Amino acid sequence: xxxxxxxxxxxxxxxxxxxxxxxxxxxxxxxxxxxxxxxxxxxxxxxxxxxxxxxxxxxxxxxxxxxxxxxxxxxxxxxxxxxxxxxxxxxxxxxxxxxxxxxxxxxxxxxxxxxxxxxxxxxxxxxxxxxxxxxxxxxxxxxxxxxxxxx
Amino acid sequence: xxxxxxxxxxxxxxxxxxxxxxxxxxxxxxxxxxxxxxxxxxxxxxxxxxxxxxxxxxxxxxxxxxxxxxxxxxxxxxxxxxxxxxxxxxxxxxxxxxxxxxxxxxxxxxxxxxxxxxxxxxxxxxxxxxxxxxxxxxxxxxxxxxxxxxxxxxxxxxxxxxxxxxxxxxxxxxxxxxxxxxxxxxxxxxxxxxxxxxxxxxxxxxxxxxxxxxxxxxxxxxxxxxxxxxxxxxxxxxxxxxxxxxxxxxxxxxxxxxxxxxxxxxxxxxxxxxxxxxxxxxxxxxxxxxxxxxxxxxxxxxxxxxxxxxxxxxxxxxxxxxxxxxxxxxxxxxxxxxxxxxxxxxxxxxxxxxxxxxxxxxxxxxxxxxxxxxxxxxxxxxxxxxxxxxxxxxxxxxxxxxxxxxxxxxxxxxxxxxxxxxxxxxxxxxxxxxxxxxxxxxxxxxxxxxxxxxxxxxxxxxxxxxxxxxxxxxxxxxxxxxxxxxxxxxxxxxxxxxxxx
Numbered sequence: 001x002x003x004x005x006x007x008x009x010x011x012x013x014x015x016x017x018x019x020x021x022x023x024x025x026x027x028x029x030x031x032x033x034x035x036x037x038x039x040x041x042x043x044x045x046x047x048x049x050x051x052x053x054x055x056x057x058x059x060x061x062x063x064x065x066x067x068x069x070x071x072x073x074x075x076x077x078x079x080x081x082x083x084x085x086x087x088x089x090x091x092x093x094x095x096x097x098x099x100x101x102x103x104x105x106x107x108x109x110x111x112x113x114x115x116x117x118x119x120x121x122x123x124x125x126x127x128x129x130x131x132x133x134x135x136x137x138x139x140x141x142x143x144x145x146x147x148x149x150x151x
Numbered sequence: 152x153x154x155x156x157x158x159x160x161x162x163x164x165x166x167x168x169x170x171x172x173x174x175x176x177x178x179x180x181x182x183x184x185x186x187x188x189x190x191x192x193x194x195x196x197x198x199x200x201x202x203x204x205x206x207x208x209x210x211x212x213x214x215x216x217x218x219x220x221x222x223x224x225x226x227x228x229x230x231x232x233x234x235x236x237x238x239x240x241x242x243x244x245x246x247x248x249x250x251x252x253x254x255x256x257x258x259x260x261x262x263x264x265x266x267x268x269x270x271x272x273x274x275x276x277x278x279x280x281x282x283x284x285x286x287x288x289x290x291x292x293x294x295x296x297x298x299x300x301x302x303x304x305x306x307x308x309x310x311x312x313x314x315x316x317x318x319x320x321x322x323x324x325x326x327x328x329x330x331x332x333x334x335x336x337x338x339x340x341x342x343x344x345x346x347x348x349x350x351x352x353x354x355x356x357x358x359x360x361x362x363x364x365x366x367x368x369x370x371x372x373x374x375x376x377x378x379x380x381x382x383x384x385x386x387x388x389x390x391x392x393x394x395x396x397x398x399x400x401x402x403x404x405x406x407x408x409x410x411x412x413x414x415x416x417x418x419x420x421x422x423x424x425x426x427x428x429x430x431x432x433x434x435x436x437x438x439x440x441x442x443x444x445x446x447x448x449x450x451x452x453x454x455x456x457x458x459x460x461x462x463x464x465x466x467x468x469x470x471x472x473x474x475x476x477x478x479x480x481x482x483x484x485x486x487x488x489x490x491x492x493x494x495x496x497x498x499x500x501x502x503x504x505x506x507x508x509x510x511x512x513x514x515x516x517x518x519x520x521x522x523x524x525x526x527x528x529x530x531x532x533x534x535x536x537x538x539x540x541x542x543x544x545x546x547x548x549x550x551x552x553x554x555x556x557x558x559x560x561x562x563x564x565x566x567x568x569x570x571x572x573x574x575x576x577x578x579x580x581x582x583x584x585x586x587x588x589x590x591x592x593x594x595x596x597x598x599x600x601x602x603x604x605x606x607x608x609x610x611x612x613x614x615x616x617x618x619x620x621x622x623x624x625x626x627x628x629x630x631x632x633x634x635x636x637x638x639x640x641x642x643x644x645x646x647x648x649x650x651x652x
Contacts, residue, residue, distance in 0.1 A: 010579050014322065021329060024344055035604035038339045041597050042332050049325045055318050072578060077375035081574075084374050084546075088367075088567050091550060095560050104547060111543035128544060132551055142555040 006072065007060025014053035022046035087111055099147030100137075104129040154281055161506025164209060165514055173210045174511050177217025178518050184218065185225020185237045188362055188552040192222040192238060193477045200485050208489035209504050213511040215482050220461040220512075223421065224268050224519055227454055231260045233545055235366035240421035240457040242361045242587055243429045247442060247449030249369075260450050262389035265523040267403045267455035272516035274407045275414065275462020280509055283470045293416045295606070296614050299599035300623035301416075302592055305423065307630040308430035316580070323576070323585040330355060331593025338601050350561040357422075357591055359553050359562045360569050364583050366549050367570025370542050372577060389524060395447045402432050402448035406455030413456075414463025417475040424460040425453035426588045462512065468493055469505060 025046050028039030073081055087110040094103045108125035115121060136142045164170065184195035196218050203211035226241030231248035244264065251260040306324075333344040334354030345351035391399050409431065410424045432452040433442045442449050465482075467473045472494030474480035486493050491501065498505055553566040576583050607613045615621045 006579060010575070010581075021344060024346070028341060028343060029339070032339070035601055038336045038341045038343055042329065042343060045325055045329045045332070049322070049329060052318060052322045052325060056322060059316065059318055073375050080374040081371050084371060085567070085571065088546070088550070088570075092560060092564050092567060095554075095563070104551075107547055107550070108543050111546060112539070115539040115543075124540070128547065132547065136551055136555055143558060144551075144554075145560075 005060055007063070008057050011053050011057035011060055014056065015050060018046050018050040018053055022050060084111065095145050097147060099149075099151060100144035101129060101133060101151065102147060103145075104132065157502060157506045158280055158510060160503065161508075161510035162513075164503055164507035165213065165510035170210055170213055170507070170511060171514065173206070173214040174217050174515050175518060177214035178221040178515050178522070180214075181218035181221020181223075182225035182228075182519075182522070185222035185241075186228050187225075188229060188235050188237050188366065188549045192219055193481065195222055196478055196481045200481065200488070203485065204488075208486075208491055209507045211485060211489055212482070212504075212508050213515075215485050216465065216508065216512060217515045217518075219478055219482070220268075220272055220458055220515060221519065223457050223461050224265070224523060227264045227268075228261065231257055231264070231450070233366065233541075234369040235545060235549060236358075236361045239358050239361060239591075240425050240453075240460075242365065242422065243425040243453040243584070244450055245365050246429070246584060247444070247446050250443065250445040251447070251450065254445050256445065258389045259391055259447070262524060263391055263399055263447055263451045264454040265520055267399075267406060267451045268458040269516050269520040270403050271407045271410055271455035271457075271459035272462050272519070273513065275411050275459045275466075276509060276512045276516070278411055278463060279466045279469070279512070283466050289415075292619060294617075295599040295602035296617055296620040297623065298416070299596065299603055300614055300620040300627065302596045302599065303627040304623055304630065305427050305430070305592065306589070306596075307627055307634065308427065308434060319579070319581045320585050323581050323583065324589045327586040327589030327591075328593045328596075330360075331590045332597070337594070337598060350559070354594070355565060355590075356556060356562055358556060359566045360590065361587060362549055362553055363566035363569030364573035364576070364587065366545070367566060368573030368577060370546060371570060371574045373538070373542065391447050398436070399447045399451040401435075402428075402452035403455045405431055405435070406452040407459045409452075410456035410459030410461075411463040414460040414475070415466055417467065417473060420476045420591075421457040421460045422591050424456040426584075426591075428452040428456035429584075458516075465512075469497065469508070470494075472497075 022043065025039055025042035028042065029037035030039045030043065031037050072078075087107055090110065091103050091107040094106065098106070105125050108128055109121060112121045112125060116124070133144065137144045165174070180199060181192070181195070184192065196215060199218060200215070203214055206214070222238055223240060226237035226239075227244050227248065229235045229237040230241040230244040231252050234245050234249040236242040236245055248260045248264070251257065329344075331354065333351055335342050335352055342352065406428045409428045410421075413424045413427070429442075429449060429452060432446075432448040433439050436442065436446065436448060464475050464479050467475050468479050468483060472483070472492065474483045483493060491497065491504065549566070550563055553562045554560065556562055573583060576586070603613055604610065613620075614624045
């Protein structure tokens with residue numbers, strides 16, 4: 001019997017999170033002379049979250065036969081989702097190293113992969129990067145990160 | 152009437168060609184800022200103040216106000232077309248607006264948003280004109296207890312967002328509250344739940360969270376489609392169907408009231424106005440299950456509310472010199488920089504200025520309407536761009552937008568994380584709207600509660616001793632009872648149908 005469906009996984013994760021946060025919350029002052037202290041609300045909220053998470057697990061076990069929400073991705077779809085997530089991670093990591101211009105090119109090239117022929121991809125990526133650079137860095141005055149070479 | 156005479160004089164000032172030009176510029180820049188994800192009206196207005204240095208005070212304020220309500224509208228465009236909230240208050244428009252876009256009704260969604268925004272904005276300006284001073288004084292009676300009571304009403308109306316499972320809805324709501332507590336607690340100064348991360352000292356930036364939860368998760372979900380099929384249906388007209396006009400108009404009416412009211416009281420912000428409007432619409436609809444799938448009231452109400460809010464928020468500023476929200480505070484700064492002291496004296500000492508600004512707000516709203524009604528179809532054409540080109544652009548712009556808020560890569564990372572969280576929330580059918588509402592209200596709820604309790608020795612009784620908050624708390628309790636009864640009735644009905652089946 002499929003007891004361990006995704007709701008149970010999610011619920012368990014939530015239980016762990018609420019316990020960790022609850023633990024942290026209780027280390028703050030609970031009440032002060034003039035009323036509730038900083039620890040008051042977080043503690044209560046985490047406690048409620050804990051109870052709710054357990055109820056969620058129970059509910060998920062009960063409804064194991066009819067899982068709600070959309071199905072989880074498999075195979076091709078999963079790879080696509082991971083690919084996009086990975087590209088974004090690449091961008092975040094490389095931004096301070098490669099500077100904006102290169103990271104943005106990189107991100108766009110990754111995302112445009114197989115969209116058009118490779119040289120068109122490069123042109124599109126370059127054009128978009130330059131437009132965005134002009135927009136944010138020049139027009140709006142938002143300083144964008146530069147790489148070790150200074151650009 | 153006295154005001155009418157002043158207003159006409161104001162028009163004569165506002166309609167000079169250069170002030171018209173500034174109004175146009177302001178509204179356009181505002182729209183542009185609204186469209187760009189991440190850069191919200193606060194940052195945008197602040198960034199553009201230096202541009203106004205050389206200008207006449209009237210012109211400067213005309214332009215800045217134009218930016219303010221222009222950005223409210225710009226955010227709608229990306230919310231509807233790409234499920235990406237261009238700025239915080241448009242989060243709610245994503246829900247039904249984007250659903251409508253998927254049905255090929257993007258033009259209609261944008262059209263009704265334009266109409267609603269216009270009505271909301273104009274009514275707010277009318278309110279400012281004729282009711283300004285007395286209203287503002289009344290609004291000042293709102294102290295922490297009243298505000299807390301109002302939040303309770305909002306939270307209970309939130310049950311509208313709960314969806315199929317009460318438990319999951321509550322989890323979303325509580326999670327929102329918990330996450331809103333991350334960072335430095337303004338009341339005690341202690342740093343909470345940051346686990347040592349410096350970047351979390353100010354908590355999570357709402358715009359970043361919203362962009363991740365809605366925009367990024369949308370892209371991730373779409374990535375699963377096996378062959379990037381062109382999913383845009385043919386774009387239909389600009390106007391709602393015959394049978395939709397009535398509910399849409401009612402939604403606009405209610406949205407105006409809600410937005411206007413919230414704009415007056417200190418501490419509100421446009422997001423609350425639109426969220427509240429959405430909850431109310433869902434509650435009042437004959438068939439609430441349409442919401443989330445393209446119910447026109449879900450767009451008309453919130454959009455009207457946030458424009459009415461923007462207009463009304465200027466009332467306390469102009470009449471009492473009190474800024475009620477961050478953007479207004481920036482506009483106040485602009486006032487002072489130009490040598491003007493907003494407040495009751497302003498009406499007497501510089502009537503030309505005040506009425507010039509008020510008149511230009513009418514004009515600004517008209518400009519917005521003219522811009523956007525015919526343009527709506529043009530905007531909607533963006534959905535026809537091939538998705539494989541569109542989504543990299545959307546992602547990159549979002550990433551840049553998130554970065555530009557505080558020039559921080561951390562925010563981009565947070566957006567990504569919330570994108571993944573949002574993805575899973577959709578998979579698990581945990582309502583994101585509930586999370587967003589409590590997240591944005593969380594710190595204020597706590598703050599007003601603590602302030603209320605700290606100011607008195609009566610404990611919780613204070614909420615019932617003051618007339619306004621007593622009224623609101625009673626309202627909240629009534630809504631609570633109504634919800635619980637509704638829940639039992641639903642369960643009984645299901646039980647009955649189970650037995651019969």
